[in-house]
Amino acid sequence: MSIKNIIITVIMLGIAGYGGLKLYMWNKARHNVDLAFNGISSGLTKTSGLKIIADYKSISTSLFGPIGIKGISIKIPKLGEEVSMAEIKLLEGVLDFDVTKGRLPSKIHIVVNGFHMNVALYEKIFKNIEKNQGKHKIKKDQTALVYRLGYDEIVRRSNNLRKLGYRNINMDFEFNINIDTKSQEAVIYFRQNMKNYGDFNMKLNVVGMSDKIDNIVLGLKIKEARLEFVDKSFTNRLIKIYADEKRMALPEYRKKLIGVIKKDFTDKKLKLSDRSVSNILAFVKEPEKIIFTIYPFRPVAIESIKHYKVGDIPALLNIQAYLE
Numbered sequence: 001m002s003i004k005n006i007i008i009t010v011i012m013l014g015i016a017g018y019g020g021l022k023l024y025m026w027n028k029a030r031h032n033v034d035l036a037f038n039g040i041s042s043g044l045t046k047t048s049g050l051k052i053i054a055d056y057k058s059i060s061t062s063l064f065g066p067i068g069i070k071g072i073s074i075k076i077p078k079l080g081e082e083v084s085m086a087e088i089k090l091l092e093g094v095l096d097f098d099v100t101k102g103r104l105p106s107k108i109h110i111v112v113n114g115f116h117m118n119v120a121l122y123e124k125i126f127k128n129i130e131k132n133q134g135k136h137k138i139k140k141d142q143t144a145l146v147y148r149l150g151y152d153e154i155v156r157r158s159n160n161l162r163k164l165g166y167r168n169i170n171m172d173f174e175f176n177i178n179i180d181t182k183s184q185e186a187v188i189y190f191r192q193n194m195k196n197y198g199d200f201n202m203k204l205n206v207v208g209m210s211d212k213i214d215n216i217v218l219g220l221k222i223k224e225a226r227l228e229f230v231d232k233s234f235t236n237r238l239i240k241i242y243a244d245e246k247r248m249a250l251p252e253y254r255k256k257l258i259g260v261i262k263k264d265f266t267d268k269k270l271k272l273s274d275r276s277v278s279n280i281l282a283f284v285k286e287p288e289k290i291i292f293t294i295y296p297f298r299p300v301a302i303e304s305i306k307h308y309k310v311g312d313i314p315a316l317l318n319i320q321a322y323l324e
Contacts, residue, residue, distance in 0.1 A: 052076055056088075066091045066111075081121040086114025091176075104211045109176045117169045119161045126159075148310050149268065157241060164237045170195040184209050185223070199230040207299050221299035222317065227292045235287035258284055269311035276314075276321035283323060291322040 057071025072085040091109035146152050157163070171194035179186040186209035192200045203226045208219040236250070243253035258281050265277060272280075283290040294317045308316055 051078060076121070076125075079121065079124055081118070081124070083115070083117045083121070085112055085116070088112050104177075104179065104216075106179045106181055106211065107177070109174075111172075111174045113172045115169070115171050115173065119167050119169065122161060122169060145305065145310070145313065148306075154238075158234075158238060163241060164234070166196070171197075179209055179211055181211050183207075194232075196232055197234045198232045199228075201228040202226070208301075217302065219301070220303075221301045222294060222296065223299045224296075225292075225294040228289065229291075230289045231283075231287035235284070239284075254285065269309075271311055271313075271315035273320065276319070279321040279323045283321075289324045291324060293320050293322070294318065295320075 053075045055073050055075070056069045058069075060068040060070070067090040069088040069090070070086065072088055074083040074085075076082065089111040091111065146155055161169070171192060173193070174189070174191040176189040177186060185205070185207050188202075188204040188206065190200075190202045194200075205223040205225065206220055207223050208221045210216060210218070239254060239257060240250055242257070243250050246253060248256070261281060261284065262277075265272065279290065296317050300317060305313060305316070313319075
């Protein structure tokens, strides 16, 4: 056989092998994605109390790149509604996750693009979730920091998207977690970009992170964290609701609100630095971008926070606020 024929044969075998490997990967990915979507349907049905069907149109795979799932739909037949996503990219770990084994993979990385849901459906889903929680007598944790601060009403109004003027939820988001099972340290990253609302980024470093699903929070300690929020009209929409109720112009109410916040921080004896307080008030005055950092002098157990006085928590976690 001539050298030329040998080279051609090697090339043809390489192409055939590559094609076969890609086909194998695609079939394996399709099988695992189907299992995952069945699990999503089952999990969401149990949580919401509504029958939910998750499906997709196509899958793309590569030898070294992510798995792409396109044309995702999450249908709710009873409500005649559906949630859609243009694409989900599974970069690491997700398809290796077997919930029946009760353990998380050491890496999970998911990117979702083109998430769409109308606000009417959002309202119906959460109404059913609350109904389902009531049926199982699941009560809100009154020891949660938001309740202890007395800010639960603000959170409730923040979740009322219709009142805030939103009719659709259009966003992209990303979730990435890396767990070192030996040291039990983990880095968690979350990003959410919502149209006409804002961009939220969170990076959280924790210790005491178990890969056992039942023990994830038990023993978890915050090592450091960084939270960023770039406002794209949300804060002004929320403040305007309160201004309208008081029948005050927005600038006039904003000025009053800054005074109320100052007094509230003083009354609650919140141990925040003067600079942080000044930055928070400046953000309320002109909502653009605000950053919160958490750098405790030693890792703080999440479960222990509820045992501290509310005013001491900013100092405990060494919370600082910055503008950019």
